[in-house]
Amino acid sequence: MTKTNTILTERRGETGGILWITLNRPEKLNALTFPLLADFREICVEARNDRSVRCVVITGAGRGFCAGMDFSGAASSEAPSQPVDTGIDIEGMRLNFRNETETYIALKRLEVPIIASINGPCVGAGFDLASHCDMAVGSTAARYQVAYVKRGVYADLGGFWSLPKILGWRKAMEMMTTGRFMSAEEAHEAGLTNYLVEPDELEAKTIELATAVEQGPPIAQKLGKLLATKTAGMDFENAMLWSETAIPLVMISEDGKEGGRSFAEKREPVFTGR
Numbered sequence: 719m720t721k722t723n724t725i726l727t728e729r730r731g732e733t734g735g736i737l738w739i740t741l742n743r744p745e746k747l748n749a750l751t752f753p754l755l756a757d758f759r760e761i762c763v764e765a766r767n768d769r770s771v772r773c774v775v776i777t778g779a780g781r782g783f784c785a786g787m788d789f790s791g792a793a794s795s796e797a798p799s800q801p802v803d804t805g806i807d808i809e810g811m812r813l814n815f816r817n818e819t820e821t822y823i824a825l826k827r828l829e830v831p832i833i834a835s836i837n838g839p840c841v842g843a844g845f846d847l848a849s850h851c852d853m854a855v856g857s858t859a860a861r862y863q864v865a866y867v868k869r870g871v872y873a874d875l876g877g878f879w880s881l882p883k884i885l886g887w888r889k890a891m892e893m894m895t896t897g898r899f900m901s902a903e904e905a906h907e908a909g910l911t912n913y914l915v916e917p918d919e920l921e922a923k924t925i926e927l928a929t930a931v932e933q934g935p936p937i938a939q940k941l942g943k944l945l946a947t948k949t950a951g952m953d954f955e956n957a958m959l960w961s962e963t964a965i966p967l968v969m970i971s972e973d974g975k976e977g978g979r980s981f982a983e984k985r986e987p988v989f990t991g992r
Contacts, residue, residue, distance in 0.1 A: 724754045726779075727761060730925065735772035735932040737765055744780025749788035750843055752814070755821040762824035769991055772939075773931040774828060775924060776851060777835035784844025786865055787818070815874075818843065822875050825850055829940040831931050835924040836860045836911065846873060848910070849880040852943065855927060856911035857920045860902045867897040884910055935973040936991035 724743050730736040739761060741748035765771045778784055825832070825847075834851035842865040848854060864881070866873050873881065873894055882890040885908045893900060906914040915923045931939070941964050949957035968974050972992040980987035 724751065725757050725761070730775075731773070731929055731932045733770075733772075733932065735770060736925075736928045737761075737771045737774045739774065739776045741776070741778045741784055743788075744778070744782070746788055747782030747785035747839055747841075748778040748780070748844070749785040750818075751788050752817045755817050759821040759824045762821070762828055765830075766824075766828055769936070771830055772934075772936050772991070773830055773928045774832045775835055775928050776832065776847065777924070778837055778844075780838075781859070782838040782844075783834075783836045783840040783860065784847055785839055786842025786844050818875055822846065822850060826876075829943060830936070831939060831943065833924060833928055833931070835920060837917065837920055839863075841865050843875050846875040846877040846880070849877055849884055853927065854911040855913045855915065855920060855924045856902050856906060857917045858902045858914060859917045860905070862893075862900040862902075862905050862910070864893045864897055867895060884908075933989070935968075935971075935977065935987070935989040937971050937973055938968050941968060 724741075726740040726742050728738045728740075730738050739758075741750075741754070743749060743751075743754070765774060831853065832851040834848040834854040836848055836854055836856045838857065838859050839861050840848050841861075841863045845862055845864055848862075864873050864877060866877075872878060878894065881894065884890075885893065889908050892898075900908075902911075902914060905911060912927070913923055945957070945960055945964060949960055952960075973987075973989045976987050976989060
């Protein structure tokens with residue numbers, strides 16, 4: 719799937735249904751570049767249309783998850799106070815920024831569950847990336863920072879949207895306005911990670927969680943995620959109208975029938991995604 723070695727993919731799991739994505743710039747703590755983001759976006763688009771993918775895992779090579787954006791050789795985010803007078807190309811900056819935003823949008827469009835396996839420092843755009851995943855397994859070696867405010871900007875890659883939902887309003891506002899580091903233990907207590915493990919246990923715990931997802935019913939999982947996402951801002955009655963429409967699709971599927979059969983036969987179900 720990939721065009722460069724800065725982002726790697728492999729298939730894991732009992733049926734190969736786990737798409738394992740590794741940010742591979744360990745010498746830079748896996749800081750993101752525009753070419754890396756372009757490859758990441760392509761991977762997400764292809765995975766969204768590949769029914770054999772049942773779960774996506776994102777992690778980093780070496781001792782870091784992701785240190786944010788690497789602006790060396792890219793357009794600088796430092797804009798002067800009077801851009802019109804200095805001739806700064808605002809439209810060019812906006813289009814450069816689109817390299818980042820469209821990758822994160824492609825990630826959020828994935829219908830299958832996404833797991834962040836956070837092995838180390840998770841900063842700036844890396845923190846945003848982790849916050850856009852559906853689940854997370856964190857290492858005690860991880861540290862978290864909304865670094866943007868230290869540069870005079872905000873969590874522009876969607877952290878402003880996702881972090882309050884995950885951490886709660888007060889914790890998110892503290893992190894977003896002070897830019898202080900948060901320990902792995904504090905992040906776990908705040909709800910950022912589903913599991914907190916020692917570094918040498920991280921991969922095994924991530925595989926355990928991803929395998930449990932892989933063995934589940936893909937249609938029900940995708941619809942469940944879709945409903946959770948799309949009805950979040952709705953009142954309960956309208957949300958239930960969405961559910962009324964979706965539940966027949968699940969019940970008439972082969973997986974729905976297999977769920978009923980396996981329950982009656984007192985055995986584990988075998989789901990095929992049909």
